[in-house]
Amino acid sequence: MSRGYWLRKSLVVGQFSASVVLIIATLVLYRQLQYMQNQDLGFALTQRLVIQSPQVGEEAAITTRTAVLEQQLSQLPYVKNFCQSGIVPGNYYNFGANGIARPGAPADDNKKGYSMGIIDDRYLPTYGIALAAGRNFTHQETTLGWEKSAKLMLNESAARQLGFSSAAAAVGQTVNWGQAYQVVGVMRDYHHQGLRNAIDPIIFLPRRSVGYLTVQLTPGGMSRKLAELEKLYRANYPGNPFEFFFLDERYNEQYQQEQQYGQVFTVASTLAIFIACLGLFGLVAFTTEQRTKEIGIRKVLGASVANILSLISKDFLKLVVLANLLAWPVAW
Template sequence: MENALGKTLVVNNQFGKTLYNVTAVYADMPENSDIQFDAILSLQTLANPANLNGNGWARLDGFDGSYVTNYFQLTGKANSATLESKINTLKTKLDPQDKSKFVLQPMSQIHLGSSMDDPYQTSGSLSFVYLLGGIAILILVIAWFNYINLSTAASLKRAKEVGVRKVVGAGRFQLVNQFLGESFLLNIIGFVVAVLLVYSFQKPFNDFTQKNFSIERLLADPSWIAAAILLVLGAFLSGSYVAFSITSLQPIQILKGTSGLKLNAGKENWLRKVLVIAQFSVSIILIIATLVLYKQLQYMQNKDLGFKAEQRLVINGPQLEDDKALGTSSALLDNQVSALPYVNNLCHTGIVPGNYYSFNAAGIVKQGEKSDDAKKGYAMGIIDDRYLSVFQIGLVTGRNFTVHEAEQGWEKSGKLMINESAARQLGFESPQKAAGAMISWGQSFEIVGVVKDYNHQGLQKAVDPIIFMPRRSGGKLVLQLATTNMQRQLKELEALYKAAYPGNPFEYYFVDQKYNEQYNDEKQYSQVFALASMLAIFIACLGLFGLASYMTEQRTKEIGVRKVLGASIASILALVSKDFLRLVIISILIACPIAGYLMKKWLQDFAYQTDIAWWMFAGAGGLVIVIAILTVGFQSLKAALMNPVQSLRNE
């Protein structure tokens, strides 16, 4: 590899052509670092006005440089709140009219904390972490409920064992230790199995979350202490009820089967019902959440966005190119691409739906206005005269940019377009009033047209006020393609691109695919809730199946007598199933309002929301009822078909 030190790099961007001398080579940034960059350029270069190339928003001597993130390394005794106060005091002194404030954020909060500005490349979602953790705890709680439920159901079988052991001298403390030991053993076995499963499914889970998780990192982190505490606490709580309740009985009550034992069985029966209701309530809430998430995702993916994204191919502009040759190469490539039969249209732009804007700016007001409107922010988009036609974005009033205005740029042409939201924010009574009006932004600009509002970013956000600025060289080439033989088209386009811009990589993406990536979080939420719902129902049904088996066994004699007296199979099925179905119906009545409230709160985070339909509650409740009937029905049918002679003979 050639030594890079001392070499000169040519950088072409909105600041024009700039030469940089390589003074150092740094090691690659770690994959899990929030700060990622390929090169570090001297910001001091922009201190020279000649290097700004007309981009006054990038000046270093003002407060409008929102593209800059400032880092402070504090001494051990420094207080960040005090520093923040001093910075804002100085800012107010320098610019008394500006009421905005600077906010400091600890580096430790960057990854999962709320974003101060543009999100970092590897930033995670704190809400998604809470979601995964919450669902994991819910499923764990359901499993503990099952353990308590089945343990209490089976406790009467072990009551005689406890009675006999007490008679021969076993102390209560010894018996409690035995039951708690069994609980701890089962939980530890479950923990070991879980670790093995996590290790086995680590790669599929990473593919699903699109993160590079590692169980080795988890074990090296202090968080395993919290997991160990949770394991011990869960094992104790899930095993303590049976351990303390059954060992509190007197041996004479147990061995004689007196009313005291029956009373305790009644209390246990009440507890079992509560736990069954709790399990199925959680399952129903998860099912309803899954349905709402899926419906919201479908709504966002199918809603009319105000532009066409299908078959729009975005090709990144060249990074290595001489300014003089750039215009010639670009014009040549445009001519060659336009002549291709599968290219219907093209444009050069600095913004593409689904990505961010060219930059943000303030200080834009109607000409003659002197108010706080200058502090309102606007999304700025650099486009050419064909941007609207390529994406089929309509005009409310006025006209589009001309070819000449796009070639001149906004600085020389003095022309801008705005969207409807920007027209309202600027204070115009209607879009028609805005067309032809003058606004001030360092210089005077004429609004030549008002663009219809369209969802430039995902439907999680409301439409931003956008100001469109004309310029032909926006940084990205967007092609509107035909749908036939896409692979052949891409190969041909790559050849033309590399011929026009030698040494530059052919980097591209499709607008619709990139746009839908904004909904990856919602897709993951939907999949997580679907998997969690299935797992929760499966665990709940295991408990219900075991409980039904126990209850059927307890009522064997009763069922036998009823059959001898002429009871039908259908009546036996109804007899055994009705108590469980009653519990499931109570679960539905409890879960539906809770799920409705939680999902309504979640939907408030979206600027565009689907409605929560009645069929979601009916579908979730119906599904759980069917699953419960199938689960209990197997045991009920088995009891109904049993020969009464055998059950009565055993009695």
């Protein structure tokens, strides 16, 4: 056979190999994205409205008005729960810290880092986060703040990093961080910053009225509910803008890169398949023309259309199989 014939075959194999690689990559990206969006995160994501806490006004006045707003929220039939916190899932922590260790722990333990989150006593029920051991903060402890109450909570990762053998073993123990703090509870690990990141060791500190107000709403009639909540917010915090977002939308924004990659790979795969099919069609047409006499003789000798199609397509199926054999290791 001519050198050009082998070149055409090589190009067809290369085009189909590239197509298969792109198809596999697209499927993997979509499966990964689907996994991240459907995996159990360890907390409830939907129907959570997050409102920015007021920034304008005296602290004492804001504290008083916050208590009034909470009383008003508790009376609304469409509000299932709410909490005040310095962190919300999908966002960063309040700050990072080290120098935290158990009494008598090795000196190197003071170098270990922890993510710190400020929450109130409603944070766990509002987000549906389970306790592995111990109890939640009390209303009094969050009112006093962590410095005066000398209480804190851990997630399971923080309990392990501090050297506790289990979540239950950590409850009631003392942790030193400038002063002695008692561990009152251990939360189950949840994916605070999404599935792309490892779960950080988190220490939770009690305090009220910081950062965000999260309101758990019932489904439906969202426009009416938002209008009423905005009216209450502006009445209690004059001069402060009503800034909010829905937690599920904000949390899923971190997967936009995967979604964009998926769209790009889909377009590239479609184009690659189209070009490969054009190349294969051209090779089929060329081969058929080259074997016109052979096909005519076979028909005269009684060969059926199916036999002739099988004869012609056999060589091209080999090219497709070869393309897959080359593409799958690359895709892997």
